[in-house]
Amino acid sequence: xxxxxxxxxxxxxxxxxxxxxxxxxxxxxxxxxxxxxxxxxxxxxxxxxxxxxxxxxxxxxxxxxxxxxxxxxxxxxxxxxxxxxxxxxxxxxxxxxxxxxxxxxxxxxxxxxxxxxxxxxxxxxxxxxxxxxxxxxxxxxxxxxxxxxxxxxxxxxxxxxxxxxxxxxxxxxxxxxxxxxxxxxxxxxxxxxxxxxxxxxxxxxxxxxxxxxxxxxxxxxxxxxxxxxxxxxxxxxxxxxxxxxxxxxxxxxxxxxxxxxxxxxxxxxxxxxxxxxxxxxxxxxxxxxxxxxxxxxxxxxxxxxxxxxxxxxxxxxxxxxxxxxxxxxxxxxxxxxxxxxxxxxxxxxxxxxxxxx
Amino acid sequence: xxxxxxxxxxxxxxxxxxxxxxxxxxxxxxxxxxxxxxxxxxxxxxxxxxxxxxxxxxxxxxxxxxxxxxxxxxxxxxxxxxxxxxxxxxxxxxxxxxxxxxxxxxxxxxxxxxxxxxxxxxxxxxxxxxxxxxxxxxxxxxxxxxxxxxxxxxxxxx
Numbered sequence: 001x002x003x004x005x006x007x008x009x010x011x012x013x014x015x016x017x018x019x020x021x022x023x024x025x026x027x028x029x030x031x032x033x034x035x036x037x038x039x040x041x042x043x044x045x046x047x048x049x050x051x052x053x054x055x056x057x058x059x060x061x062x063x064x065x066x067x068x069x070x071x072x073x074x075x076x077x078x079x080x081x082x083x084x085x086x087x088x089x090x091x092x093x094x095x096x097x098x099x100x101x102x103x104x105x106x107x108x109x110x111x112x113x114x115x116x117x118x119x120x121x122x123x124x125x126x127x128x129x130x131x132x133x134x135x136x137x138x139x140x141x142x143x144x145x146x147x148x149x150x151x152x153x154x155x156x157x158x159x160x161x162x163x164x165x166x167x168x169x170x171x172x173x174x175x176x177x178x179x180x181x182x183x184x185x186x187x188x189x190x191x192x193x194x195x196x197x198x199x200x201x202x203x204x205x206x207x208x209x210x211x212x213x214x215x216x217x218x219x220x221x222x223x224x225x226x227x228x229x230x231x232x233x234x235x236x237x238x239x240x241x242x243x244x245x246x247x248x249x250x251x252x253x254x255x256x257x258x259x260x261x262x263x264x265x266x267x268x269x270x271x272x273x274x275x276x277x278x279x280x281x282x283x284x285x286x287x288x289x290x291x292x293x294x295x296x297x298x299x300x301x302x303x304x305x306x307x308x309x310x311x312x313x314x315x316x317x318x319x320x321x322x323x324x325x326x327x328x329x330x331x332x333x334x335x336x337x338x339x340x341x342x343x344x345x346x347x348x349x350x351x352x353x354x355x356x357x
Numbered sequence: 358x359x360x361x362x363x364x365x366x367x368x369x370x371x372x373x374x375x376x377x378x379x380x381x382x383x384x385x386x387x388x389x390x391x392x393x394x395x396x397x398x399x400x401x402x403x404x405x406x407x408x409x410x411x412x413x414x415x416x417x418x419x420x421x422x423x424x425x426x427x428x429x430x431x432x433x434x435x436x437x438x439x440x441x442x443x444x445x446x447x448x449x450x451x452x453x454x455x456x457x458x459x460x461x462x463x464x465x466x467x468x469x470x471x472x473x474x475x476x477x478x479x480x481x482x483x484x485x486x487x488x489x490x491x492x493x494x495x496x497x498x499x500x501x502x503x504x505x506x507x508x509x510x511x512x513x514x515x
Contacts, residue, residue: 060385061378065393317378318371333364 035127043113046268047261048078053305054264054312061316088253093156096250100154105251105258107147112265115140119272120194122282122296133194134186137273138179141228144266145171148230148237148247151259155250163246166323167237170227173330174234177224180338184217184345185210185277188354198281204357205280211355213345218278220334220341225270226311227326229263233318234326271307272300279303403486408469411438411462412485413502420510421503423481425457429473437466438473449511457503464490465498479513 018027052067052074059066067074092101118133120126130136145168152164186192188210189200200206207214227234238246248259275281280303282296289295321329348354381388392401403409415421425442439461447454460482474482482502492498 057382059391060382063381063385063388063390065389065391313375313378313382317374337364 039113039116039127043116043265044261047264048082050264050268050308051081051260052078053308057309057312058316061313082257085257086254090253090255091250093250096156097154100150101250102255104147104151104154105255105262107150108144108262109147109258109265111140111144111147112262112269115269116265118194119276119300120198120281121300123195123198123293125297126195129193129195131191131193133197134182134192134273134277137269138175138182141178141266141269142171142175144262147262151251152247155247157250159243159245160247160249163237163239163243163249167230167247169323170230170234170236170326173327174224174227174334177220177330177334177338178228180335180342181217181221181224182273182277184213184338184342187342187345187349188214194276194281197277198283201280201283202287204355205278205283207278209354209356210345210348213341213348214278216337216341217345218274220338221274221278222307222310223329224334225274226314227330229266229270229311231263231267231311232315233320235320236323236326239320267308267311268304271304271311274307275300275303279307403488405486407484407486407488408471409485409487410464410490410500411467411473411482411502413460413482415504415507416510419504419507421481421507422479422510422513423457423460423503424479424509424514425455426478428476428478429482432472432476434470434472435466435468437463437468439463456509460502462500462502463498464500465495 018030021027022030055077056066056074067077070077070080092098115137117128118126118130118136120129148167148171149164152160152162152167155161185197185206188206189197191197191200197206201209203209207218210217230237236242238248243249248256251259282300284290284295284299289299394401413421413423425440427440427442430438430440440457441459441461442455443458444453445456446452471484474484490498
């Protein structure tokens with residue numbers, strides 16, 4: 001038990017219940033399997049409904065209606081799409097590196113699934129509360145790009161390869177900004193553990209506590225985060241007009257669906273990190289529902305969906321950047337501003353100029 | 358110092374763009390241009406410039422304005438229009454005069470380019486706005502535009 005006690009908070013009740021019926025080792029493993037299945041279910045449902053949300057929001061931005069036929073207001077549309085994709089043939093190119101080609105989607109999907117595990121949906125509902133939470137998230141989000149690179153490389157297609165290389169360039173550059181902007185906020189919290197970060201925000205959300213530098217850090221984080229998920233306006237990876245579909249040109253059926261779902265889950269993850277670090281995770285505004293702890297899920301998802309909507313708004317407003325503009329934005333603007341911002345934040349923390357409620 | 362003014366201008370223009378799309382997002386419910394077609398088949402009306410098919414309007418006396426000049430037939434790039442014409446005696450003047458027997462229009466060949474309608478000197482043929490043109494047999498796509506027993510309107514050639 002001692003090795004497994006890295007705060008598998010949600011399962012303690014399940015674990016106690018299981019412990020009464022079977023030996024300790026079996027109960028531990030069973031509890032973990034239950035958590036894994038729970039997160040897998042969340043992953044699938046969240047991914048599918050984010051796709052639907054994206055399609056409806058895109059339609060509204062373009063004065064259309066969007067999918068509204070399958071189920072009430074199109075709620076089952078993406079389920080139907082997923083069923084269709086499951087039933088489709090898995091094709092591939094002739095001289096593709098079969099092993100890597102089949103491995104790539106799992107890299108992408110597992111990395112985003114792992115990131116999902118550390119989020120504090122409420123005080124109790126957090127599968128894996130490690131003390132280096134933020135670092136873990138940054139590390140995991142850079143593993144996802146390996147899947148993209150593998151997919152592009154192994155499918156033996158020049159468009160896929162170019163798309164994958166662009167993705168590599170983009171992710172490596174913008175990783176820096178994400179890390180530094182989160183580091184700016186870590187100066188305020190003094191801890192990388194996500195539950196600690198939430199604890200600190202009981203005196204006011206960090207975007208309020210850190211005022212000006214926090215807002216700058218948030219803007220940088222949102223720009224870099226949009227780039228990190230390879231979404232428009234930074235979607236050179238799958239620039240339709242240039243590269244077909246980029247790194248997943250040669251994928252079909254369910255393997256394509258894995259890439260597609262992972263893209264949307266990554267968007268959710270970026271928004272969820274922002275919610276946790278800047279907007280107080282499951283804390284309600286002014287503590288209005290503090291007495292009902294389970295409402296935290298509602299607040300967490302609400303804040304995350306607002307940020308997801310912001311990213312969709314970006315996507316349907318801004319035109320795609322050229323590759324040189326992308327790198328100029330990162331290396332000439334975001335990075336220097338970010339470094340100065342860290343210094344400002346350090347001074348503010350040092351002189352106790354943070355706003356505490 | 359243009360570095361900072363660039364940042365300021367960049368943020369300003371991006372927010373302006375987001376304002377524009379945001380306004381569209383909020384008004385999209387009322388202004389949606391999507392037609393949910395089979396549902397609103399009764400009320401759906403195509404816009405003025407829509408090119409459904411070529412028709413020949415007839416007035417209440419079953420008279421059209423086609424003089425049988427065949428300009429539309431010549432203008433058509435792919436031979437969708439065939440005019441079968443005849444010469445008849447004009448009652449008022451007693452002279453021999455060209456008139457159409459059948460104005461045949463092959464909708465199946467037509468590319469909706471509109472050159473025939475532009476070429477027509479008397480505006481005898483116009484675009485119709487109907488959009489349900491599918492049939493089960495292609496012979497139904499060959500249409501005779503002038504009604505049986507119709508004749509040219511008097512004085513249209515003067």
